[in-house]
Amino acid sequence: DSGVTQTPKHLITATGQRVTLRCSPRSGDLSVYWYQQSLDQGLQFLIHYYNGEERAKGNILERFSAQQFPDLHSELNLSSLELGDSALYFCASSAGTVSSPLHFGNGTRLTVT
Amino acid sequence: AQSVTQLDSQVPVFEEAPVELRCNYSSSVSVYLFWYVQYPNQGLQLLLKYLSGSTLVKGINGFEAEFNKSQTSFHLRKPSVHISDTAEYFCAVSSIKAAGNKLTFGGGTRVLVKP
Numbered sequence: 001d002s003g004v005t006q007t008p009k010h011l012i013t014a015t016g017q018r019v020t021l022r023c024s025p026r027s028g029d030l031s032v033y034w035y036q037q038s039l040d041q042g043l044q045f046l047i048h049y050y051n052g053e054e055r056a057k058g059n060i061l062e063r064f065s066a067q068q069f070p071d072l073h074s075e076l077n078l079s080s081l082e083l084g085d086s087a088l089y090f091c092a093s094s095a096g097t098v099s100s101p102l103h104f105g106n107g108t109r110l111t112v113t
Numbered sequence: 114a115q116s117v118t119q120l121d122s123q124v125p126v127f128e129e130a131p132v133e134l135r136c137n138y139s140s141s142v143s144v145y146l147f148w149y150v151q152y153p154n155q156g157l158q159l160l161l162k163y164l165s166g167s168t169l170v171k172g173i174n175g176f177e178a179e180f181n182k183s184q185t186s187f188h189l190r191k192p193s194v195h196i197s198d199t200a201e202y203f204c205a206v207s208s209i210k211a212a213g214n215k216l217t218f219g220g221g222t223r224v225l226v227k228p
Contacts, residue, residue: 002156033215043203043218056215090156098207098214099145099164104156 003027006091006105014113018079021108025072025093031055032074033094033102034066038087049074050096081112115140115206117219125225126194134189134222136204144206146187147216148178151201160202163187174198199226 003026013019025032034046036059045058049068060066063081068074078085088109092102120135138144145164149157161172168180178189187204201223205216 002158004156031214042220045215045217048215056211058215092157094214098209098211099162100214101147101159101162102157102214102216104149104158106154106156 002103002105004091004093004103004105006089006108008108009106010109010111012111012113013081015081015083017081017112018077019081019110021076021078021089021091021110023074023076023091023093023105025074025091026103029093029095029103030072031094031096031100032068032072033092034060034074034076035090035092036087037090037107041087043090046076078110083112086110086112115144115208115217117204117206117217119202119204119219119222121222122220123223123225125227127227128196129193131190131192132194132198132224134202134204134224136187136189136219138185138187138204138206140185140206140208143209145209145214146178146180147205147207148172148176148187148189149203149205149218150174151203151221153200157203160189194224194226196226196228199224 005024030051046060048056066076088107090107092104094100116139126132148160163180204219
C-alpha cells in the first residue's frame with residue numbers, strides 16, 4: 001500500500017461530459033503529481049502541485065485542470081470529454097524534493113463512450 | 114528536456130533464469146534515474162533509484178541496476194526471476210535542476226515469467 005488514495009477506481013461517462021478525479025497524498029507529502037497512462041502515449045506527466053501551488057505543467061490539455069487544496073488533497077477535472085481521453089489516470093505524491101521518489105496510487109480508469 | 118528509451122517492449126523469460134531490461138536516456142542536464150514496476154491493476158511501485166555515488170544500485174525484490182554515464186544507460190537486472198516478477202517495468206529520469214521530481218518515463222517493458 002503506497003498510502004496514496006485515488007477515487008473513484010473506475011469511471012464510465014459519455015463524450016462531452018465533465019468528471020472529477022480525486023487524490024489524497026501520503027501523510028506528510030506536500031507534492032502531488034498527475035499522470036495519464038494510455039496504450040498509445042504511455043505514461044505522460046500532466047501537472048505537479050506543491051503545497052497548493054502549481055509547480056510544473058506537462059502535456060495537459062486546456063480542457064483539463066487541477067488544483068491542490070489546503071488539506072493537500074488534489075482534484076483533476078476533465079471536461080468536454082472525448083473518446084481519446086479514455087485512459088488510466090494516476091496520482092503520485094512525494095516529499096517534494098527533486099530526489100524524493102514518487103509514490104503512486106492505484107489509478108482511476110476513465111472510459112469515455 | 115529528457116527522453117527515455119526502453120529497448121525491449123516485451124521480455125519472455127523462464128522461471129529462475131536471469132533477466133536484463135535495457136534503458137537508455139537522453140538529457141542535456143544531469144539526471145536522477147529510477148526503475149518502477151507495475152503489477153496488473155495496480156499503480157507503480159519504486160524498485161530502485163540512482164541519485165549519486167556507486168553506479169551499482171540494489172533495489173527491492175532482488176533487482177539491481179547499473180548506471181553508465183558514458184553510455185547514458187541504466188539497465189535493470191535480476192539473476193533469478195520468479196513467477197511473481199511478471200509485471201511491466203518502467204525506467205524514468207528526472208532533472209536534478211527541476212523544481213520537484215517530475216519524472217519522464219520510458220515506454221515500459223513487459224516481463225512474462227514462464228514456469
